[in-house]
Amino acid sequence: MKRYSAFAIAREALRNHTGWERAWASPEPRKKYQAIIIGAGGHGLATAYYLGKNHGIRDVAILEKGWLGGGNTGRNTTIIRSNYLQDPSAAIYEKARSLYETISQDLNYNVMFSPRGVMMLAQTQHEVRGYERTAHANALQGVTTEFISPARVKELVPIINLDGPRYPVLGALWQARAGTARHDAVAWGYARACSDMGMHVIQKCEVTGIRQEGGRVTGVDTTRGAIDCDKLGIVVAGHSGDVARMAGFRLPIESVPLQALVSEPIKPCMDVVVMANTVHGYMSQSDKGEMVIGGGTDGHNNYTQRGSFHHIEETVRALIETFPMVSRLKMLRQWGGIVDVTGDRSPILSKTPVENIYINCGWGTGGFKAIPGSGWGFAELMAKDHAPLCEAFGLERFREGRFIDESVAAGVAH
Amino acid sequence: MLILTCPCCGVTAEETEFHAGGEAHLKRFGPGSSEDEFHDYLFARENPKGVHFERWRHANGCGKWFLAARDTVTLEVYGTYPAQTHEPPQDIKDRISARHPGWTWREFA
């Protein structure tokens, strides 16, 4: 792999950019791999990367039914934060956030991580208490957050309307080291690094069946033929229920669309991320100048990658209350992604009823922020059958009633 | 946009008049059941790509619960029926079979 650098840009500028090579290879699938990952989203690719980098397992294929990063990884609003409530969440989200700080250097790929700060508005007394509690929990977990005053909110976000009309801003939970990153680049950077380690990223290859013998996985059937493997990782987000069914088990997961939209590009007006959970909307400004806006999920199971119109209406209504200036903005695009939601709003990183099948799912509306940490932990689980980061997130927590309740921290979809 | 007909009061309305209530035909398991049965009743979901049976409430109308057969990929509604039933009515099953020959959902086909 040729490294990207300022020098490479200068060199290519002098020779009409004829020397750039493909970022990753598109190989034909082999008959067998030591490990197969289903799903080339951020979590699948990061898992493969750390399998190679941390555990020396490089005989790996990542199978993707569409194009890499074409699932939720390329559809999210890119918010990265780690101010969750429970200790196991703080551990994995903070691991991810801290890896994001150096991931561009590590992958030699600029993911444009921008720790611009994320603020979660408190607009009811209930929310004030909830976020004060989270700030205390974060202090104990070593995650730096603070509860800030309305005056400080206004200082950080001059375009905000503090006085309501329905819900005045009473304060906010502020994480200064949180922020955003370029979502596609995260998938592309990991894919390039995996390809460089000799792994196969195979696109347009849908898994249609899972083979097992004596309760143990032996391989998968795909639209490009059968492929054998010793270990299988299922990392398919909204499609988890579908793929789990191929392996013969059901999950505590429902799949629903989550929507987002972006405006026409405008001059810089807001340099932090603002989330308003009570009125249900959140917004940041991309480097191109578009206002990136996230909305809500449908209440019913739905695989259409569109979502219901009234959610967009609710989100936009909420944003106009909070940021009156957006009422004049034209919206450019709207889309949806199928998110995999668990009852306790926490992910599943687990062994499964089938030996050597592992599953990483349930990130729901908020897993972009977790990609590096999840890949780190899940790779360890796949390599060693045991990983401290994943321990609390096993499937058995539902049977045992050990929920990791993040319904407050994840109250709005992000 | 999803349009449903409430079988209790006969009103046909857009989805904001209703509230989705999750998977239908869950068999209740309580005291005396095995841990597996209780776990599945509480947590394991079909979450299918395709034919699904689910509970809805006519929240901004007559307030009653009813059941619906719906396709989660095309959003086609195959029909709605009263909640006091253990199995979808035959005409709804026929409509599903016309679209998806050989379909199954839990013990229904």
Ligand SMILES: Cc1cc2nc3c(=O)[nH]c(=O)nc-3n(C[C@H](O)[C@H](O)[C@H](O)COP(=O)(O)OP(=O)(O)OC[C@H]3O[C@@H](n4cnc5c(N)ncnc54)[C@H](O)[C@@H]3O)c2cc1C
């Ligand atoms: C609108 C929206 C906004 C969001 N905003 C945020 C945010 O601000 N911050 C945040 O942290 N998170 C956010 N999220 C959530 C985040 O996007 C996801 O949690 C995360 O991207 C999931 O990554 P993944 O790799 O698990 O899944 P995906 O990126 O969806 O990858 C799964 C892949 O599996 C493939 N696949 C599925 N079935 C098969 C099969 N049978 N065979 C082969 N391949 C298959 C799919 O094609 C897909 O590419 C948002 C999500 C959406 C939809």
Ligand SMILES: [Zn+2]
């Ligand atoms: Zn009614």
